[in-house]
Amino acid sequence: MSRLLPRANLEGVVAALRSAGYRVVGPVRRGSLVTYDEISSAADLALDVIITRDSIKKFVLPRTEVVARFNRDAAGKVSVLDATAAPQPTVILGCRPCDAAALPIDDLVFAWDSTDRFWFSRREAVRLVTIACANCDESCFCTSVGGAPDSPEGSDVLLTETAAGDYEVQALGERGAELLAKFPGLRDAPAADRRVAAVPQRFDLSAAVTALEKNFESPFWRQTALRCVGCGCCTFVCPTCHCFDLVDEGPAYHSERRRNWDACQMKNFTLHASGHNPRPWQEHRYRQRIMHKFLYYPSRLGRTLCTGCGRCVRACPVNLSLLQVVSDLAAGRANALPTSAGEVKK
Amino acid sequence: MTAPRPADNLYLPHLMIVDAIRDETPDIRTIRLRFCDEAVGKSFSWQSGQFGIFGVFGEGECPFCIANPPTRPGAIEFTFKLAGRVTRALRDLDVGDQMGFRGPYGRPFPIQEKFRGRHLVFIGGGIGIAPVRTVYLECLDRRAEFGEITILNAARTVADLPFAAESAELAARKDVRLILAVDPGGQTPEWSGRVGLAPAILKELAPPAAGAVAVVCGPPVMIKFTLPVLSELEFPAENVYTTLENRMKCGVGKCGRCNVGREYVCKDGPVFTAVQLRGLPNDF
Amino acid sequence: MPAEGRQLEKLRHLARHALESGAVSLVIGFAEGTVPGRAAPLFCTAPADADRLIFDGYCTLNLANYLTRPEVRAHQTVALVARHAVAKAVVGLVQESQVDPTRVRLIAIHCPDLDGLQQDVAWTVADGLQTLDEFLPTAAHLHDQELTPERFAAVAQVESKSSHDRWDHFAREFDKCIKCYACRNVCPLCYCERCIADKNQPQWIDTSSTQRGNFAWNIVRAFHLAGRCIDCGACERACPMDLPLMELNRKMKKVVAERFGYVAGYDPKADLPLVTFKKDDPEEFIK
Ligand SMILES: Cc1cc2nc3c(=O)[nH]c(=O)nc-3n(C[C@H](O)[C@H](O)[C@H](O)COP(=O)(O)OP(=O)(O)OC[C@H]3O[C@@H](n4cnc5c(N)ncnc54)[C@H](O)[C@@H]3O)c2cc1C
Ligand code: SF4
Ligand code: SF4
Numbered sequence: 001m002s003r004l005l006p007r008a009n010l011e012g013v014v015a016a017l018r019s020a021g022y023r024v025v026g027p028v029r030r031g032s033l034v035t036y037d038e039i040s041s042a043a044d045l046a047l048d049v050i051i052t053r054d055s056i057k058k059f060v061l062p063r064t065e066v067v068a069r070f071n072r073d074a075a076g077k078v079s080v081l082d083a084t085a086a087p088q089p090t091v092i093l094g095c096r097p098c099d100a101a102a103l104p105i106d107d108l109v110f111a112w113d114s115t116d117r118f119w120f121s122r123r124e125a126v127r128l129v130t131i132a133c134a135n136c137d138e139s140c141f142c143t144s145v146g147g148a149p150d151s152p153e154g155s156d157v158l159l160t161e162t163a164a165g166d167y168e169v170q171a172l173g174e175r176g177a178e179l180l181a182k183f184p185g186l187r188d189a190p191a192a193d194r195r196v197a198a199v200p201q202r203f204d205l206s207a208a209v210t211a212l213e214k215n216f217e218s219p220f221w222r223q224t225a226l227r228c229v230g231c232g233c234c235t236f237v238c239p240t241c242h243c244f245d246l247v248d249e250g251p252a253y254h255s256e257r258r259r260n261w262d263a264c265q266m267k268n269f270t271l272h273a274s275g276h277n278p279r280p281w282q283e284h285r286y287r288q289r290i291m292h293k294f295l296y297y298p299s300r301l302g303r304t305l306c307t308g309c310g311r312c313v314r315a316c317p318v319n320l321s322l323l324q325v326v327s328d329l330a331a332g333r334a335n336a337l338p339t340s341a342g343e344v345k346k
Numbered sequence: 347m348t349a350p351r352p353a354d355n356l357y358l359p360h361l362m363i364v365d366a367i368r369d370e371t372p373d374i375r376t377i378r379l380r381f382c383d384e385a386v387g388k389s390f391s392w393q394s395g396q397f398g399i400f401g402v403f404g405e406g407e408c409p410f411c412i413a414n415p416p417t418r419p420g421a422i423e424f425t426f427k428l429a430g431r432v433t434r435a436l437r438d439l440d441v442g443d444q445m446g447f448r449g450p451y452g453r454p455f456p457i458q459e460k461f462r463g464r465h466l467v468f469i470g471g472g473i474g475i476a477p478v479r480t481v482y483l484e485c486l487d488r489r490a491e492f493g494e495i496t497i498l499n500a501a502r503t504v505a506d507l508p509f510a511a512e513s514a515e516l517a518a519r520k521d522v523r524l525i526l527a528v529d530p531g532g533q534t535p536e537w538s539g540r541v542g543l544a545p546a547i548l549k550e551l552a553p554p555a556a557g558a559v560a561v562v563c564g565p566p567v568m569i570k571f572t573l574p575v576l577s578e579l580e581f582p583a584e585n586v587y588t589t590l591e592n593r594m595k596c597g598v599g600k601c602g603r604c605n606v607g608r609e610y611v612c613k614d615g616p617v618f619t620a621v622q623l624r625g626l627p628n629d630f
Numbered sequence: 631m632p633a634e635g636r637q638l639e640k641l642r643h644l645a646r647h648a649l650e651s652g653a654v655s656l657v658i659g660f661a662e663g664t665v666p667g668r669a670a671p672l673f674c675t676a677p678a679d680a681d682r683l684i685f686d687g688y689c690t691l692n693l694a695n696y697l698t699r700p701e702v703r704a705h706q707t708v709a710l711v712a713r714h715a716v717a718k719a720v721v722g723l724v725q726e727s728q729v730d731p732t733r734v735r736l737i738a739i740h741c742p743d744l745d746g747l748q749q750d751v752a753w754t755v756a757d758g759l760q761t762l763d764e765f766l767p768t769a770a771h772l773h774d775q776e777l778t779p780e781r782f783a784a785v786a787q788v789e790s791k792s793s794h795d796r797w798d799h800f801a802r803e804f805d806k807c808i809k810c811y812a813c814r815n816v817c818p819l820c821y822c823e824r825c826i827a828d829k830n831q832p833q834w835i836d837t838s839s840t841q842r843g844n845f846a847w848n849i850v851r852a853f854h855l856a857g858r859c860i861d862c863g864a865c866e867r868a869c870p871m872d873l874p875l876m877e878l879n880r881k882m883k884k885v886v887a888e889r890f891g892y893v894a895g896y897d898p899k900a901d902l903p904l905v906t907f908k909k910d911d912p913e914e915f916i917k
């Protein structure tokens with residue numbers, strides 16, 4: 001026996017959650033773009049897409065947020081004000097497993113010896129109702145980094161589509177049970193066939209990690225990154241990338257210190273005031289991205305910093321596919337370089 | 347208004363008041379701060395080698411080492427060189443103005459564990475003397491615990507040598523050997539110190555190396571050429587210390603900006619030994 | 631062999647021969663991409679690399695963007711697989727003294743304007759490697775098609791809105807921007823070593839992705855390209871948030887054409903309309 005949410009009741013779930021005081025967000029179509037946005041009805045949900053363009057990261061780490069305010073009075077005296085993050089209770093309905101899995105991974109860095117209150121207060125306010133993936137595309141690779149299209153990791157409630165188009169529901173932990181109690185119209189039903197995508201294993205993660213350990217200095221990086229234009233596309237759509245900038249902005253009498261998304265791919269990221277740049281070329285910046293996700297982060301914090309959502313692969317304007325690059329590494333292509341494609345004499 | 351509690355909000359600075367300003371060179375300045383909230387000031391503690399993130403409200407923040415050692419408490423000092431936006435704004439501050447500070451961050455020099463009972467050599471180039479000076483000030487304040495102390499302070503020109511008055515006092519002391527040096531061409535007719543590059547002068551000085559500790563900070567080229575000289579002089583690499591400087595934002599291992607390989611300069615550094623340095627990928 | 635297959639053979643042959651003969655040391659073209667809608671830039675330095683070259687309707691990136699990269703500048707002579715938009719960007723770069731025309735060759739592709747929506751397009755490749763001067767006459771006739779009303783359909787739609795609705799429209803669109811700078815970084819004419827968006831003394835543009843920061847960035851980007859944008863659409867296709875950047879770029883293009891009778895991308899010797907002082911400027915904006 002399992003608990004079943006008839007598809008037609010999704011509307012009731014949205015209504016119930018909204019009247020329980022939650023902001024409900026989910027994949028919403030705006031023209032060509034599907035992003036996570038607020039919905040008022042289940043009819044707003046674009047559940048047919050493989051995955052949204054942006055990730056759920058923005059609900060826990062907004063692209064810009066105020067961390068402190070500085071008020072200067074007429075006499076010039078400054079008061080430093082804490083920016084109180086009182087996040088809105090939010091349910092993400094129709095989250096993907098590869099998005100949900102990103103949050104526990106990033107918890108590690110935001111709790112690393114010191115606790116980032118902004119992250120965790122938002123984290124507390126967000127509930128994830130994940131829908132297991134029934135379909136995947138050529139850029140999905142969750143199964144290669146320890147995930148699965150029906151993985152419950154990070155979710156509070158997991159919905160799995162049945163052959164009849166209804167959802168089998170599973171509450172995870174206390175938070176999940178509490179949330180599920182608010183779902184109207186659940187019923188018991190015999191276990192039915194579930195629709196779960198078959199995501200092929202695309203590379204051997206441990207082989208890729210071994211290759212990274214051996215290939216900090218390798219022409220592979222130049223060959224690979226020559227086409228990289230150094231934008232922040234890949235890192236900004238990524239659910240696990242968490243790097244940020246802190247800047248002061250606003251009028252002199254009411255300035256704000258803001259935390260903004262930032263990306264190791266941009267050349268300013270590490271540029272010193274002196275003009276010295278520890279990562280002067282794009283190949284160095286690209287290497288940092290791969291090394292950080294697959295070698296540094298796991299070795300410091302124990303988890304690979306990638307859930308295989310494939311967003312960076314789809315979004316890259318120059319089709320520099322992380323999936324391809326990691327597969328190449330795993331296949332030993334950095335050790336034994338093929339043709340001279342991409343090699344440039346200096 | 348309730349007093350802000352930086353402990354809750356990692357990015358909330360302490361409110362500080364500029365107590366004194368001293369120009370060290372045309373572009374290097376020392377600012378002395380006190381905590382607006384005296385109670386916070388009293389309970390604040392740090393160790394030599396740790397740094398803080400200093401900020402001008404509305405302009406931004408940047409990292410500097412805390413320039414006064416814990417043996418000289420009661421204030422927070424930092425010595426900075428004009429570089430860009432925030433350092434320019436810092437130069438516009440007057441005594442009595444307010445600014446922000448958070449810290450202390452990073453790992454200090456292991457003075458207690460590794461320096462005591464040994465001969466010490468300090469080498470600073472340019473603004474790199476700032477972190478070195480914090481350590482030698484502490485060691486001088488605890489003079490009896492160490493062997494011979496040698497300090498080499500090198501700058502491009504005579505005008506670029508900071509801490510002139512303090513240096514004059516040190517030069518007069520019998521229990522410390524201070525060498526001031528400027529790059530060839532940087533000397534004035536009256537210059538009585540050395541002329542030459544730090545690595546070459548160090549080689550000439552050949553300070554006692556057996557079991558000794560060396561602290562070297564300066565521009566990357568200086569470090570690059572000084573480390574081999576130290577190893578030639580047979581300083582054990584695990585006793586050679588330097589500080590790394592990477593661009594930083596958070597200071598607490600979150601913003602992802604300061605790593606060199608697996609090491610985060612803000613958490614694992616900024617103090618590293620030459621042995622650790624050798625283990626780092628070439629990414630700094 | 632179907633026509634496209636013959637063209638592909640010819641393209642690869644030209645690239646291979648250019649490398650073999652030493653005429654160039656690098657050919658930049660496209661290889662098969664890994665996702666629908668995208669082709670991957672390919673840097674060929676060995677003749678055998680040419681076998682991976684392809685061309686189709688997904689090859690929309692503007693490869694002229696790479697000419698200003700230091701790694702590419704290190705080459706004496708470089709050939710680009712160049713549809714018309716790429717060649718127009720080369721014109722712009724030469725005009726602005728960013729690229730030495732004697733060090734660039736084109737493997738010219740003749741095809742309709744690509745919008746990146748379909749893979750199949752009819753294309754042919756020119757008979758041999760061309761210099762910019764050799765190429766220009768073969769595309770001069772396209773100048774007449776630059777200002778056809780179809781190209782400005784989206785602009786006309788925005789123009790027809792009330793100023794209030796227009797504000798709403800752009801506020802909504804700019805709100806999507808996440809400041810990833812992909813638009814800038816793929817643009818062949820956005821080559822500044824230090825972009826105004828990266829300068830902090832003074833801070834011209836708020837770096838935060840707030841309404842203020844986003845408006846400033848999107849408008850400044852478009853303004854800095856006024857009279858220089860060659861209408862390739864690379865920026866819009868790169869944008870991960872699907873901002874309609876060509877609405878702005880084409881509006882600029884239209885105004886520049888109306889006011890200065892100028893269309894970018896045809897004459898490497900022309901004066902740039904917005905940086906050229908003319909005594910007889912009407913200067914109606916100074917009241
Ligand atoms: C641990 C540590 C200790 C330091 N101690 C000192 C010191 O005692 N005295 C001193 O003069 N300098 C020191 N520096 C260097 C100093 O932080 C930079 O010179 C300063 O950040 C330049 O800021 P700016 O705003 O004037 O320059 P901008 O070019 O306007 O920089 C903008 C921002 O980039 C960052 N940034 C730029 N350059 C650096 C850099 N080299 N290191 C770190 N962040 C940078 C800062 O966040 C800065 O606010 C130290 C750096 C580190 C990492
Ligand atoms: S690196 Fe790419 S595939 Fe991995 S989590 Fe980030 S966006 Fe997804
Ligand atoms: S890949 Fe780059 S942007 Fe992403 S978390 Fe790692 S260092 Fe930060």
Ligand code: SF4
Binds near residue numbers: 692816820858863
């Ligand atoms: S602004 Fe856009 S359309 Fe214009 S040249 Fe640049 S990339 Fe091409």
Ligand code: SF4
Binds near residue numbers: 810814869871
């Ligand atoms: S590419 Fe799009 S999202 Fe990125 S900065 Fe440009 S307009 Fe904004």
Ligand code: FES
Binds near residue numbers: 596605610611
């Ligand atoms: S300064 Fe932010 S991680 Fe080190």
